[in-house]
Amino acid sequence: MSVLKLRGVSKRFGATVAVSDATLDVEAGSKTAIVGPSGCGKTTLLRLIGGFETPDTGTITLDNVTLADGARAMPAHLRGIGYVPQEGALFPHLTVNDNIGFSLAGTASERRRRIEQLMGLVELDPSLGKRWPHEVSGGQQQRVALARALASRPRVVLLDEPFSALNAQLRAATRAAVSRLLGAIGVTLILVTHDQEEALSFADQLVVMRDGRLVQVGTPVDVYRRPTDAAAARMLGDAIVIDAELSGGYAISPIGLIPTDHNGADGPRQIMIRPSQLALAGRNDEGAIALFKGVVVGREFRGDFYVLSISVASEGGERSDTSTELSIRCSVDDAPMIDDRVGISMRGQAHVLK
Amino acid sequence: MLASARSRPAPIDPVWESNPFRPVRSVPRWIIACATAIAALSLLPLLFVVGVTLGTPLGTIAGLLLRGRIAELLVNTGLLVALAVPLCVVVGAGLAWVTERTDLPGRKVWSVLAVAPLAIPAFVQSYAWTSLIPGLHGLWAAVFLSVIAYFPFVFLPTAAALRRLSPDVEEVAASLGLPPRAVFMRVVVPHLAPATAAGGLLVGLHLLAEYGLYAMLRFDTFTTAIFDQFQSSYNGPAANMMASVLIVLSLILLGMAARIGRHGRLARVGPGATRAAPRNRGKWTLILATLLPLTATVCALVVPLLTVFRWLALGDPAAWGLWRIASTLENTVLLGCIGATIAVVAALPVSWLSARMRGSLVRVMEGASYTAAALPGIVVALGLVTISLALVPSMYQTFATLLLAYLVLFLPRALAGLRTGFAQVPPELEWVAASLGIRPGTVFRKITLRLAAPSLAAAAALVFLAIVNELTATLLLAPIGTRTLATQFWALTGELDYAAAAPFAAVMIALSLPLSALLYWQSFRAAGR
Numbered sequence: 001m002s003v004l005k006l007r008g009v010s011k012r013f014g015a016t017v018a019v020s021d022a023t024l025d026v027e028a029g030s031k032t033a034i035v036g037p038s039g040c041g042k043t044t045l046l047r048l049i050g051g052f053e054t055p056d057t058g059t060i061t062l063d064n065v066t067l068a069d070g071a072r073a074m075p076a077h078l079r080g081i082g083y084v085p086q087e088g089a090l091f092p093h094l095t096v097n098d099n100i101g102f103s104l105a106g107t108a109s110e111r112r113r114r115i116e117q118l119m120g121l122v123e124l125d126p127s128l129g130k131r132w133p134h135e136v137s138g139g140q141q142q143r144v145a146l147a148r149a150l151a152s153r154p155r156v157v158l159l160d161e162p163f164s165a166l167n168a169q170l171r172a173a174t175r176a177a178v179s180r181l182l183g184a185i186g187v188t189l190i191l192v193t194h195d196q197e198e199a200l201s202f203a204d205q206l207v208v209m210r211d212g213r214l215v216q217v218g219t220p221v222d223v224y225r226r227p228t229d230a231a232a233a234r235m236l237g238d239a240i241v242i243d244a245e246l247s248g249g250y251a252i253s254p255i256g257l258i259p260t261d262h263n264g265a266d267g268p269r270q271i272m273i274r275p276s277q278l279a280l281a282g283r284n285d286e287g288a289i290a291l292f293k294g295v296v297v298g299r300e301f302r303g304d305f306y307v308l309s310i311s312v313a314s315e316g317g318e319r320s321d322t323s324t325e326l327s328i329r330c331s332v333d334d335a336p337m338i339d340d341r342v343g344i345s346m347r348g349q350a351h352v353l354k
Numbered sequence: 355m356l357a358s359a360r361s362r363p364a365p366i367d368p369v370w371e372s373n374p375f376r377p378v379r380s381v382p383r384w385i386i387a388c389a390t391a392i393a394a395l396s397l398l399p400l401l402f403v404v405g406v407t408l409g410t411p412l413g414t415i416a417g418l419l420l421r422g423r424i425a426e427l428l429v430n431t432g433l434l435v436a437l438a439v440p441l442c443v444v445v446g447a448g449l450a451w452v453t454e455r456t457d458l459p460g461r462k463v464w465s466v467l468a469v470a471p472l473a474i475p476a477f478v479q480s481y482a483w484t485s486l487i488p489g490l491h492g493l494w495a496a497v498f499l500s501v502i503a504y505f506p507f508v509f510l511p512t513a514a515a516l517r518r519l520s521p522d523v524e525e526v527a528a529s530l531g532l533p534p535r536a537v538f539m540r541v542v543v544p545h546l547a548p549a550t551a552a553g554g555l556l557v558g559l560h561l562l563a564e565y566g567l568y569a570m571l572r573f574d575t576f577t578t579a580i581f582d583q584f585q586s587s588y589n590g591p592a593a594n595m596m597a598s599v600l601i602v603l604s605l606i607l608l609g610m611a612a613r614i615g616r617h618g619r620l621a622r623v624g625p626g627a628t629r630a631a632p633r634n635r636g637k638w639t640l641i642l643a644t645l646l647p648l649t650a651t652v653c654a655l656v657v658p659l660l661t662v663f664r665w666l667a668l669g670d671p672a673a674w675g676l677w678r679i680a681s682t683l684e685n686t687v688l689l690g691c692i693g694a695t696i697a698v699v700a701a702l703p704v705s706w707l708s709a710r711m712r713g714s715l716v717r718v719m720e721g722a723s724y725t726a727a728a729l730p731g732i733v734v735a736l737g738l739v740t741i742s743l744a745l746v747p748s749m750y751q752t753f754a755t756l757l758l759a760y761l762v763l764f765l766p767r768a769l770a771g772l773r774t775g776f777a778q779v780p781p782e783l784e785w786v787a788a789s790l791g792i793r794p795g796t797v798f799r800k801i802t803l804r805l806a807a808p809s810l811a812a813a814a815a816l817v818f819l820a821i822v823n824e825l826t827a828t829l830l831l832a833p834i835g836t837r838t839l840a841t842q843f844w845a846l847t848g849e850l851d852y853a854a855a856a857p858f859a860a861v862m863i864a865l866s867l868p869l870s871a872l873l874y875w876q877s878f879r880a881a882g883r
Contacts, residue, residue: 051789052785075788077792085782148786
């Protein structure tokens with residue numbers, strides 16, 4: 001069942017189009033990640049759903065109740081959509097307990113019980129309740145912000161880059177905890193991020209946004225493997241994009257014949273290969289499909305592995321000066337040196353871009 | 355599909371099921387209406403003065419303008435501004451450099467002492483100096499007293515800008531091969547210029563508005579002439595005409611200040627600046643660096659304070675009439691409190707809009723308030739007298755008119771403070787509160803207003819202290835028999851009873867010291883000390 005529906009939602013600020021014709025379904029209890037570069041309109045989209053902005057055109061409905069129909073909209077405080085902004089935005093003049101209990105009515109003891117329950121839910125030590133926001137760590141602030149949002153029993157929770165202020169280690173841990181805790185109570189989550197790793201690992205549904213448009217919507221695996229264009233491909237990770245001529249499901253490229261996932265019309269197209277599909281030949285060849293030969297031209301140490309730049313000369317030799325550079329990872333123990341000649345094997349298929 | 359594999363969504367709170375559905379504006383209309391009304395109210399006195407002028411027959415206008423008296427006043431006022439403002443800039447900026455960028459011993463103390471003269475009203479400065487040197491009068495006396503009374507207005511912004519200027523920028527300039535003098539001219543001076551120039555123009559506006567200081571020196575400016583004209587004959591057209599000339603002069607200075615404000619704002623690039631280490635500038639520089647703050651402090655602080663104390667000591671405590679001092683203080687504090695409350699409440703809609711909304715409407719409203727307040731108190735008072743006599747004679751010389759004058763004159767002080775306060779409340783906090791189902795009014799009260807409360811209090815204090823030291827408008831508009839500290843002091847010095855006036859000066863200075871402290875703290879807090 002689809003709980004939140006956006007239909008043709010657009011919003012502009014003066015001459016700038018922030019969100020353009022956005023159509024999206026979010027299922028109840030699912031986790032949706034909206035990923036895009038800064039300034040792509042993803043935060044505006046989130047604010048339109050939360051009711052902090054009203055769309056110029058388009059409708060937003062939640063459980064078949066209209067939240068916004070053009071500029072006519074339900075005020076934010078009546079929507080029942082929770083919001084966790086960047087860095088938590090805890091009320092600085094209230095203690096942790098009072099932040100969590102901000103929206104709670106009832107007697108003092110009822111409130112206290114509910115606050116304790118919420119703190120347990122986000123795995124916060126109840127002893128922190130009397131502290132001030134600046135007296136708890138960044139990760140704890142995020143959990144307080146989450147507990148505060150959950151206190152009013154929202155149907156949907158919006159997370160606006162909630163982990164960006166945390167250091168790398170804490171970010172992964174907090175993200176995993178949030179995903180687990182909220183998954184358990186079945187709240188619908190919408191996360192905005194510019195971090196591809198965060199988007200891929202967090203979401204059931206991934207939305208790629210660029211220049212105000214929703215470029216692609218799908219499962220993380222699908223969007224990662226089969227991006228619509230080169231920009232979407234690079235947004236989610238390293239990508240090798242090559243110009244090629246399609247023929248019968250194969251790509252005739254400067255570096256050789258490459259199998260693709262394409263079964264449509266033939267013609268000139270761009271294909272995309274993830275570096276993780278490539279490996280040095282002769283080391284782990286089982287299942288390899290294509291073989292290229294090349295020369296190592298760059299060698300960058302990254303700790304756990306080397307990133308090699310390998311120049312693959314064009315086949316046929318009619319223009320020997322043209323070559324394609326592929327970057328692949330290889331283990332530290334047996335990395336070839338610069339100018340070594342190596343073979344490359346490839347797994348899976350290249351993806352044909354639109 | 356996904357939902358079926360998960361537990362049911364949490365139950366929904368009943369408040370959302372009522373589902374009221376209505377057009378939403380990001381800013382409620384009634385707030386815009388209130389803000390517009392207040393901005394229009396600010397401009398009312400100005401419009402009336404200009405209106406009366408425009409309603410006067412052309413022949414009368416020519417007759418009133420083209421005479422020796424106007425030329426004399428123009429020369430006096432022009433010379434005063436042309437001489438005193440540059441001197442204020444030299445003294446103020448020099449003090450800022452000495453206290454921020456040399457290794458002068460006791461820099462912090464000198465820095466505080468350079469701001470302290472703000473606690474002494476200008477007319478108390480001239481009282482102190484004329485009672486010390488009875489023959490003091492004329493242009494040069496007026497220039498001298500103007501400089502010592504107003505140089506802190508240049509010192510404060512310049513010192514704050516110097517403190518904000520990261521030494522990295524100067525070091526980079528030096529690394530590009532610029533000698534120290536070139537670094538100063540090409541890096542330091544352009545950085546300070548907007549702040550210093552804005553301070554200088556503020557001094558100019560104050561000089562145009564100042565009454566007490568020049569009246570005591572018997573030095574005629576437009577403001578003193580309008581006052582005399584009004585007192586002697588209630589002569590509408592003549593006073594109005596001079597007021598119109600004064601308005602033009604003020605608007606010229608205000609226009610220059612606005613240009614600086616628009617083009618001269620220097621953004622700080624990158625994270626917080628480190629403070630420059632004070633540097634040894636050599637023996638002769640050090641001697642000069644000591645002489646400047648020493649002289650300024652003696653002239654602007656030691657002499658007036660000693661004179662006030664001398665008169666206090668000479669006076670007979672029995673003759674002071676402690677009851678009279680107490681009742682005047684009570685009047686003043688009451689007026690100050692009511693005036694400050696009105697100003698802060700009136701500033702709420704405009705300042706909230708300007709912190710939360712962009713657009714020309716907000717700029718126009720802010721501009722109206724700032725323009726009105728840049729006009730000399732005499733013009734505002736004259737406008738209100740004209741209005742009350744023409745429309746509601748029963749309003750003339752009532753507390754209501756007086757409080758309205760205070761509102762027009764001091765609204766921008768409240769506006770500036772409140773806008774900063776509101777701007778420091780991240781809108782995310784309001785959104786979060788709304789997403790928790792809290793009504794907008796409650797969000798404003800429990801989050802926005804609560805977090806802006808310190809700025810609110812500071813703004814109210816600034817308005818309060820401005821009212822305590824206000825002389826010109828209070829003299830013209832206060833109900834008969836109502837005396838504030840300033841007008842009582844003025845009446846007594848008018849009778850040459852300097853000893854009886856001294857306690858009132860002392861009380862004003864004591865009340866104003868926190869004002870200086872607050873200004874000092876605000877300027878340098880922004881500079882990130």
